[in-house]
Amino acid sequence: MKRILVGIKRVVDYNVRIRVKPDGSGVMLDGVKMSINPFDEIALEEALRIKERGQAEEIVVVTMGPTDCQQQLRTALAMGADRALHIVTTEALEPLTGAKLLHKIVEREQPFLVILGKQSIDGDNSQTGQMLAQLWDRPQATFASKVELTDSSAKVTREVDAGLETLEVDLPAVITVDLRLNEPRYVKLPDIMKAKKKPLESLPVADLGVETKTRIKVLKTEPPAARQKGKMVKDVTELVEALRQKGLV
Amino acid sequence: MSEILIIAEHAGGKLNPATAKCVTAASSIAGAKMTIAVFAADGAAVAAQAAKLAGVAKVITVDNAANQHALAAVIAPQVAALAKSYTHVFGPSTTFGKDLMPRVAALLDAPQLSDVMVIESATRFVRPTYASNAITTVEVDAGTQVVATIRSASFTATPEGSSTAPIESATPSAALPSHTRFVGLAAAKSDRPDLQTAARVISGGRALGSADAFKIIYSLAEQLGAGVGASRAAVDAGYAPNDMQVGQTGKTVAPDLYIACGISGAIQHLTGIKDARTIVAINKDPEAPIFEVADFGLVGDLFTIVPELEKQIAATK
Ligand SMILES: Cc1cc2nc3c(=O)[nH]c(=O)nc-3n(C[C@H](O)[C@H](O)[C@H](O)COP(=O)(O)OP(=O)(O)OC[C@H]3O[C@@H](n4cnc5c(N)ncnc54)[C@H](O)[C@@H]3O)c2cc1C
Ligand SMILES: Nc1ncnc2c1ncn2[C@@H]1O[C@H](COP(=O)(O)O)[C@@H](O)[C@H]1O
Numbered sequence: 001m002k003r004i005l006v007g008i009k010r011v012v013d014y015n016v017r018i019r020v021k022p023d024g025s026g027v028m029l030d031g032v033k034m035s036i037n038p039f040d041e042i043a044l045e046e047a048l049r050i051k052e053r054g055q056a057e058e059i060v061v062v063t064m065g066p067t068d069c070q071q072q073l074r075t076a077l078a079m080g081a082d083r084a085l086h087i088v089t090t091e092a093l094e095p096l097t098g099a100k101l102l103h104k105i106v107e108r109e110q111p112f113l114v115i116l117g118k119q120s121i122d123g124d125n126s127q128t129g130q131m132l133a134q135l136w137d138r139p140q141a142t143f144a145s146k147v148e149l150t151d152s153s154a155k156v157t158r159e160v161d162a163g164l165e166t167l168e169v170d171l172p173a174v175i176t177v178d179l180r181l182n183e184p185r186y187v188k189l190p191d192i193m194k195a196k197k198k199p200l201e202s203l204p205v206a207d208l209g210v211e212t213k214t215r216i217k218v219l220k221t222e223p224p225a226a227r228q229k230g231k232m233v234k235d236v237t238e239l240v241e242a243l244r245q246k247g248l249v
Numbered sequence: 250m251s252e253i254l255i256i257a258e259h260a261g262g263k264l265n266p267a268t269a270k271c272v273t274a275a276s277s278i279a280g281a282k283m284t285i286a287v288f289a290a291d292g293a294a295v296a297a298q299a300a301k302l303a304g305v306a307k308v309i310t311v312d313n314a315a316n317q318h319a320l321a322a323v324i325a326p327q328v329a330a331l332a333k334s335y336t337h338v339f340g341p342s343t344t345f346g347k348d349l350m351p352r353v354a355a356l357l358d359a360p361q362l363s364d365v366m367v368i369e370s371a372t373r374f375v376r377p378t379y380a381s382n383a384i385t386t387v388e389v390d391a392g393t394q395v396v397a398t399i400r401s402a403s404f405t406a407t408p409e410g411s412s413t414a415p416i417e418s419a420t421p422s423a424a425l426p427s428h429t430r431f432v433g434l435a436a437a438k439s440d441r442p443d444l445q446t447a448a449r450v451i452s453g454g455r456a457l458g459s460a461d462a463f464k465i466i467y468s469l470a471e472q473l474g475a476g477v478g479a480s481r482a483a484v485d486a487g488y489a490p491n492d493m494q495v496g497q498t499g500k501t502v503a504p505d506l507y508i509a510c511g512i513s514g515a516i517q518h519l520t521g522i523k524d525a526r527t528i529v530a531i532n533k534d535p536e537a538p539i540f541e542v543a544d545f546g547l548v549g550d551l552f553t554i555v556p557e558l559e560k561q562i563a564a565t566k
Contacts, residue, residue: 018382130351139429159491160344166432215360219386230544240561248506
């Protein structure tokens with residue numbers, strides 16, 4: 001079966017104003033809106049389009065995290081994924097641990113393509129896809145803004161600092177997606193109903209044989225240094241004068 | 250003692266300034282011994298530049314035709330083979346470093362810290378999360394090998410020193426894959442200063458409305474000798490190329506002066522400009538969030554303000 005594996009991470013919705021807990025122990029998550037990591041929605045959308053073009057037969061979505069993550073898996077199933085896997089853990093996972101767990105799933109599912117987000121918007125790590133590609137000893141094409149598939153390879157345009165780079169990678173491969181790759185579809189109500197009947201399998205993390213002990217200890221979390229509120233100027237003349245005084249023009 | 254391996258970023262025979270920033274970051278570790286590794290088809294010119302950076306103990310060149318295009322899958326095994334005896338392996342937090350370093354970390358089975366902004370000690374680091382809305386201090390056990398990418402906007406570049414470090418060549422034994430092939434690079438050509446190192450940056454947002462209208466931004470930039478940036482909305486709409494995007498998923502800038510024209514100030518954009526010394530916002534909406542972080546705010550229509558600004562700046566010269 002030509003299968004694509006897509007990573008779906010549950011994160012604080014990108015519109016939420018993040019507040020750090022006063023005791024420095026983390027960010028406030030109680031009652032905060034949670035969503036699929038925006039990059040992962042794009043990853044899933046790309047997988048769905050590949051399947052719709054007849055270049056894949058099955059889309060499997062996978063998440064790692066606590067029980068609540070199943071909400072995001074259900075949303076992914078409603079978007080059109082065929083099947084979901086939930087690696088159940090309540091511990092925080094470092095990217096390398098996450099990549100090792102995903103590698104176990106890759107060995108089990110044998111996808112010809114793994115599509116992940118280029119970064120999770122909570123940890124902002126941008127590591128998991130690259131690590132998975134290395135553990136799997138397969139190519140990667142990160143920060144993708146265009147993907148063209150043939151039977152044995154993928155031609156991927158990547159958003160890099162210098163412009164747009166194109167790589168050709170043999171399959172199987174890992175692709176991590178950037179924002180401009182596509183525009184994810186909206187979920188329709190009937191699809192949400194249908195998604196309830198799609199298979200969702202839970203796997204306790206302990207069954208996968210990966211050491212999950214963290215090596216990066218978070219000592220404290222602080223809000224960023226606040227910028228001093230500035231000054232409103234009334235016109236260009238006043239602005240230029242202010243900049244001149246600071247030696248900026 | 251900390252032995253730090255820094256992976257050089259370079260293009261066209263020139264060392265990227267992000268590398269000298271990695272050196273600055275590494276030198277915050279007391280007694281650090283810093284080695285720079287240059288992976289290239291022919292790294293001599295780049296190595297010569299790296300060897301001049303103050304405090305660098307040694308430069309290693311790994312010349313191989315396969316290293317022509319900095320493919321992560323090809324370079325990572327060579328880095329890993331070289332890195333075994335180092336306590337830390339650093340790369341810049343650019344698309345080059347972000348692509349490469351996690352593969353290195355996976356090979357070394359070492360934890361990676363992305364976007365490090367402060368190094369407190371050999372084991373303690375500060376890095377941003379949640380689009381820089383939550384700054385975390387993290388620690389690893391002594392003796393844990395650490396892979397990190399260094400946030401360029403948080404460090405100044407190490408200048409040239411008075412001495413030159415020795416340059417050695419190495420041939421790490423690593424099997425190089427052939428599964429990844431470089432096809433091409435479409436680089437936007439411009440004579441403007443590089444966004445990430447420019448002292449001044451002018452950015453345009455969705456308000457510009459067309460690629461053509463961006464001309465007023467380029468024109469002001471030329472007057473100021475500034476780099477030009479854009480919001481994601483402007484890039485998505487095709488008004489500006491992707492390499493101009495500033496923000497959480499674009500570039501991080503740290504100029505002395507940042508002028509945001511017709512940009513609302515979404516958190517994902519602000520992340521990219523938090524290290525700007527002075528921020529100027531031009532927006533017709535007095536409630537735009539960009540004004541909360543601007544040192545100087547001017548409410549009005551950018552299509553009249555920007556040309557007027559250019560004229561008045563020209564007049565001050
Ligand atoms: C995961 C994720 C990552 C993202 N990463 C980035 C990123 O890296 N960089 C980024 O920029 N965004 C990013 N975004 C998008 C971000 O959330 C905003 O949508 C985007 O920054 C808005 O761009 P803008 O300010 O140009 O447009 P808008 O928000 O539409 O603002 C346009 C502004 O122009 C003003 N205006 C209109 N006409 C005029 C005029 N004639 N004169 C003066 N002012 C005028 C309006 O008042 C308004 O404030 C990201 C979003 C997500 C979900
Ligand atoms: N807990 C998780 N569950 C599912 N996918 C994940 C998880 N963590 C990371 N990923 C995937 O890896 C990508 C990059 O994450 P990161 O390396 O944390 O920036 C994300 O966009 C996801 O596609």
